[in-house]
Amino acid sequence: MKELGIVVSGSTIGSIPVQLYRSAERYAVEEQLVGIVDRENPGEVVVGFLRRVTKLEPVIRDRVRTPYVDRPEMVDYGILLPYTSAIVKPYVALRDGRLAEVSNVVTPGSKVYLLDPSLLEGAFAGSFIYVGEHKYSGWRLPLDPAYVTHHVGVFGATGMGKSRLVRALINELAARGRKVIIFDHTGVDYAPYYGAVVKSTEIRIPPNVLASVIAKVAQLQWQTYGEYLEIATMTYEGRWSREGFIAHLRRVMKRLNARDSTIEKAELFLKQLASAEFFEELNNRVKTAEDILSAEASPFVVDLSYDTDLSVKQAIVASVIEAAWSKVKRDKAPANMIFVVDEAQNYAPQTWTISKDAIETTVREGRKWGLSMVLASQRIVGDIDPSIRANLGTVFFSRLTAPTDLREISSYLDLADINESVLAQLQPREFFVAGLMNPLRKPVLIRTREVA
Numbered sequence: 001m002k003e004l005g006i007v008v009s010g011s012t013i014g015s016i017p018v019q020l021y022r023s024a025e026r027y028a029v030e031e032q033l034v035g036i037v038d039r040e041n042p043g044e045v046v047v048g049f050l051r052r053v054t055k056l057e058p059v060i061r062d063r064v065r066t067p068y069v070d071r072p073e074m075v076d077y078g079i080l081l082p083y084t085s086a087i088v089k090p091y092v093a094l095r096d097g098r099l100a101e102v103s104n105v106v107t108p109g110s111k112v113y114l115l116d117p118s119l120l121e122g123a124f125a126g127s128f129i130y131v132g133e134h135k136y137s138g139w140r141l142p143l144d145p146a147y148v149t150h151h152v153g154v155f156g157a158t159g160m161g162k163s164r165l166v167r168a169l170i171n172e173l174a175a176r177g178r179k180v181i182i183f184d185h186t187g188v189d190y191a192p193y194y195g196a197v198v199k200s201t202e203i204r205i206p207p208n209v210l211a212s213v214i215a216k217v218a219q220l221q222w223q224t225y226g227e228y229l230e231i232a233t234m235t236y237e238g239r240w241s242r243e244g245f246i247a248h249l250r251r252v253m254k255r256l257n258a259r260d261s262t263i264e265k266a267e268l269f270l271k272q273l274a275s276a277e278f279f280e281e282l283n284n285r286v287k288t289a290e291d292i293l294s295a296e297a298s299p300f301v302v303d304l305s306y307d308t309d310l311s312v313k314q315a316i317v318a319s320v321i322e323a324a325w326s327k328v329k330r331d332k333a334p335a336n337m338i339f340v341v342d343e344a345q346n347y348a349p350q351t352w353t354i355s356k357d358a359i360e361t362t363v364r365e366g367r368k369w370g371l372s373m374v375l376a377s378q379r380i381v382g383d384i385d386p387s388i389r390a391n392l393g394t395v396f397f398s399r400l401t402a403p404t405d406l407r408e409i410s411s412y413l414d415l416a417d418i419n420e421s422v423l424a425q426l427q428p429r430e431f432f433v434a435g436l437m438n439p440l441r442k443p444v445l446i447r448t449r450e451v452a
Ligand SMILES: Nc1ncnc2c1ncn2[C@@H]1O[C@H](COP(=O)(O)OP(=O)(O)OP(=O)(O)O)[C@@H](O)[C@H]1O
Pocket: 156, 157, 158, 159, 160, 161, 162, 163, 164, 165, 378, 428, 429, 448, 449, 450, 451, 452
């Protein structure tokens, strides 16, 4: 292994200060994978990552006025001795080729090496999946698919490669027998890449969800109209049309003694705000959510781009997830099913939406029933409801658009002091992986593998 430097005074169990040799400067980068062999415990390699890489100079010190500032030409006389210091965040120890916890404080004077990734590869045995390699060492980061049931979040600014990463992940999961259902918001990120795709406009919306959609579309207050709409959608018979539904709703409201003005408002709003096509299209929705769940193919894509109204898209997501819940409760058996929601700000935001309850229930309680969520979005705070984001056991994150997002992730996952400025410089395809699927449990910077 290439020697990079030595441990200097001040090391603790969680942070090891090191100084790097001049000859090793080119390896002195943030997130470099290193190994430290403790001089008093040579049978063990402490594995960690370089952070806070800092260039220092003993003469021209920060905040101290030196003559060199007034006589800069003196700098050229070769009197400067710049050096690089950093800290190593220890993640895990390798003892006789096996993984162990870091339990000893490393002795100053110990050597720091560039870690050969094959040492780590040998230490991870089991059925792992892979979506990419550590950015510098090329170590294929093993991910434990068992923890997908603790749910997954993928966050990063636009163009960083979220949907490619999600595809890499779900391809691996599907290849291991997991049933994956993808809700493709735009129809461009997933539908073109998979054979099994259903248009959302073919999927039936169950009456209770349809009532919410109609209330949203026609801007009818749920408090006043919810019950009438639910009864009307449940009891409607025959071919769907706007006129037919309005007439039926009127009868229902009359029977339930609604005030004339309330009935009139419903009629007027439905005529003005809900299009006739919306009702016509309900006739083409012949596939049930159960049909989607029982499809053989995995991954299976629901292409939501055929529906333009967001509340209809949300209704489809809600009804498929709710049908999965009904199935597991009915069968009293876990389902081994993963739902992927990209552009999740549309489906699980802080405000009320038709799909949020189903997603929230799944991230809170889906684990016991084998129902998992993979959510992808640009932002965390603001895009995703707090009770949903706090239940994401594994988070992949790249360059984030808001600095508050990193703080948010750090409130429920150990981020081991990763540097915000490193995050700002990440290139497309570069993601930190933090949380349960990562066996090191602390963030590792990967470059996702090529996804066509
Ligand atoms: N793993 C990868 N393999 C190959 N190309 C990639 C990969 N990841 C990202 N790219 C490149 O980056 C581009 C953006 O990727 P992608 O569409 O996945 O980003 P995104 O974060 O989902 O963006 P948006 O938020 O706009 O949907 C791709 O078109 C591709 O050129």
